[in-house]
Amino acid sequence: MSESVLARIARQAVGLMDLTSLNEDDSEQSIVALCQQAVTPVGTVAAICVYPHFIGIVSDTLRRLQVSEQIAIATVVNFPHGNHSITKVEQDIAAAVQAGAHEIDLVLPYRQLMAGDDAFALAMVRAAKVACAGVEDKGAILKVIIESGELATPALINQACELAIAGGADFIKTSTGKVAVNATLASAEIMLKAIRASGKDVGFKAAGGVRTTVDARQYLQLAATIMGPDWIRPSHFRFGASSLLNQLLDTLGANHDASLSRGY
Template sequence: MELLGPREIAAFALSLLDLTNLRDDCDASAIETLCKRAQGPNGNAAAICIWPRFVAQARGILGTSNPVRIATVVNFPSGNLPVSEVVEETRKAIADGADEIDLVIPYAKFLAGDEASVSEMVRAVRAACPNSCLKVILETGEIKDAALIRRASELAIAEGADFIKTSTGKVQVNATLEAADIMLQAIRDSRKKVGFKPAGGISTVADADLYLRLAETIMGANWLMPSTFRFGASGLLDDISAVLSGSTSARASTGY
């Protein structure tokens, strides 16, 4: 990372991007636009991340051999649905063509001391999508406490998460470098192949660079790749495109 300039960092960040539209007013037209933007002149995003109701449409647009993957969310954003409903959400999303599932843990129950609810939820969804990438959203901005963020990370990893993810992008505090540091250390200490996804509020290449450097410091050189690191963002692509075109951009950091 030391020798990379802004353009190289921007191109690298693009390859790690889960281009996201989880807006409440998202519609079919917005999904068409998102799929097009994920396959731009500067290269492809790693994935799009969308509401479950749009997965079948996105699969129809992208086809079955497109390198851009389709991620969707379950138990989102509240984290308080019954396990049976979340399992059904997951199975339908996979049937509709989703490649990746981003699951919100029952963080309110976890904060009340119910660790078992986290383990049960992750275990059940893991079983419902055994061949799909499972990203587990901790909602670190609500958990807040460093020891609890660490513990939630450990629980998710123990039950088979492929990634642990900071945030839904739907609360006041989303991705932070402090939470990222805790989560990356939990991944390192687990000695398992688990990825990390900061999400929400990352809107510039400069922001992205900070997370990339932190991850490399903790996980070592050559760890950063789409199978182990993603950015969850909607606005980041604008700044990536601006940097790659030689102009500048400074979007405000608000949610996704």
């Protein structure tokens, strides 16, 4: 494979990244540094994904960096175990949207789904979609994390995708990055085919375990095969990662901060 092919893939992948930090030891300083790293020599990432209490810091920092119009702010709810009530999810989304979040990554109550309670999963996604609408001029897109590694079987992964899409998800996302098995090409194929079969305008996000330019290339090739190459743009395709950015910039020979190494 020629370096020019990998470089082209790396440049594309930078613009598809949700640069993510969801660590217990995150601090104001580390989140400010994350925002600074999101502005790379080859362009900005698509979004920054952080815990809800860091939304304001991200918003202020992106404004200071003069990239607030280019980089979306994403946050997580019902995270990471998917065991909150619908009321709690609604409240958390409302607060996040009010604080300035543009994108909400909701963990599907996958354990209930595995126990056979698909009605609860669908109800939560529907409620989350309504909450994401926000008030007045504030609203957010909804990305539903199905936790494909825990669902494990193709049938359950497909069912979770169908429920999320039926509930109004704007994206379906593989994983929280907090379990033993996160994004895999096998689960991504099931999810992309579920999107295609739905006929709806739904995006896909691979999160957890996508660490190299070669990894990114495999997911992009898969998406192009199933959905077509023109489908792959930030409105439809994302990588949820942190350490991936350094690898992409290494591929491009771009200067970067080597401190960006904690995985997600």
